[in-house]
Amino acid sequence: MSDPVLSVRNLVTQFETRAGIVTAVDDVSFDVGPGEVLGLVGESGSGKTITGFSILGLIDKPGRIAGGQIVLNGQDLRQLSPPDLHKLRGDRVAMIFQDPMMTLNPVLRIDTQMIETIRAHRDVSKARAREMAIEALGLVGIPSPAERVRTYPHEMSGGMRQRVVIAIALMLEPDLIIADEPTTALDVTIQSQILSEMQKLLAERQTALIWVTHDLTVVAGLAHRVAVMYAGKIVEQGPVDALLDHPAHPYTQGLIASIPSSVPRGQRLVPIKGMTPSLINLPKGCAFAPRCPKTSDQCLSARPEQENLGSARTLRCFHPSEVSS
């Protein structure tokens, strides 16, 4: 495999709250290669968004990146000066936010927001930037982009706004796009349409993609690799087919068992019992122990470290299922 576009090592991101320190991202490591799609999966609150913000250096007080490396094209982003980081954001790494309704500034027209992005990174005239913006909107399937570009966000539907945000992400041909549950707010048909269009564009350009979602079914059709997050940690990762067909971690198994299509007709779905733990005062042992069917004394007293299982799989569990390889 060629050198990874992004290589995250032992990333730790914490928030200092009145109730105590919240470790939202805890010892997270993964790589994404050119043209590769990494699905980052986990329940709400597991640290997916904060992982994305950490990569972009967008963690605000009371949060901070407490450790680890974030290496983009061989360059450690944590060592960059703020101006260098500004140059990189939106240009080499683009992020698509979770909620298309809240992402675009409501008092600025679409063209203003697209042109300012282009001109922050490219030395082009306003007229040229406008052409580029219109071109990008056309590419993501927005009809009559030259007129639509002059409207305000509230004059567009949610699906259209999400396309605008995707167009902005693609516009400067970044090396990496972080897409944070970009389609969950949309209805299913639009969702799959946007997904497949995006997939095509990215493959053509060899852009790396981190696709954040809580929905395993979306990941199955899109990602090359999957990383499963639980309580700030990646508990299992590997190639999509291997991981979905032979999940080793009890949490991954639970996620798969709770997908409607994974269970033969007539058989009951098995939701994972219990709730996502509060990240303050996590138990001493494995964070999943209170909900895990395999909990042992060891699970309650020690935290499982990350192991390499070979064939690009990693795992954090004392009692994994056998992985046939």
Add this chain to the structure above:
Amino acid sequence: MLAYLIRRFGQAFLVMAVMAAIVFFGLYAVGNPVDLLINPEADLAEQEETIRRLGLDKPVHVQFGYFLGGLTQGDLGTSFVHNRPALELILSRLPATLELAFLGILLAVILGIPLGMIAGLKPDAPYSKVIMTGSVIGFSTPNFWQGLMLIMLFAVFLGWLPAGGRGETVDLFGIPVSFLTWDGLGHLILPAINVAIFKMSLVIRLTRAGASEVALQDYVKYARARGLSPARVLGVHILKNIMIPVVTVLGLETGNVIAFAVVTETVFAWPGIGKLLIDSIGLLDRPVVVAYLMLTVFLFVMINLVVDIAYSILDPRVRVKRGKS
């Protein structure tokens, strides 16, 4: 738009008419100006002559009828005291008040918005605490006391600026103004600061509340994620959203300053309409008081209109709603 303007002016004239009637009969009930106006030494014939000249010998409803008749010809009556048309009297004093009001508001805006932004975006910094303490003091101490303190400090103690009066004026398009001569400007500064302090405290609070709220919005983080410079995020994305409440309140405050600059004008012996009003009430000079109030209502309506227009320029969502209603 035309229908909207007609409606607005219709409302304004209704309010002005009701207001005029209430004040007209109210002042009639308070007392008879004749007692204050007529030289008690004068003989009876002379007294009756004056009463007839002022129209005060007629029953009040007849006097009101004359007043309405005059209104249709644009005549708001003649001052009992000055023997000049009331409107002319007020208009001759208006430039002084407008000059004072606008400079005061201008100072409040150009100082208040940056200070409020600082306090809102860096709430824990020591200088933010200083700003907020200052704004509490500016907000809660009486206006006349602030004026006296300004005079004490800058006029009496330091001797830098004059304590009262309008100073030298020059004509600008036929209107006398102070701010274009050094002497006039010197006279204008202290009263303008006196007007500005309270408004500035208000602007600081509004801006701070807006900034701390807007800074947390997704679209601000997204603007940063696109690599925009901090100056652009602050000066465009945050500021434009804050301006909506600030403009609304400031518009109303501008009306207030013009209508109720009484305190400042009295403390600094500034020859504006506020001082004229106080003198006229004291002498029961009914035509001046009525004309003053009608003019004030008119100014309020005009300012509200300007605010509304500014509002729809700042917030595109308002435009749409109005279009629909």
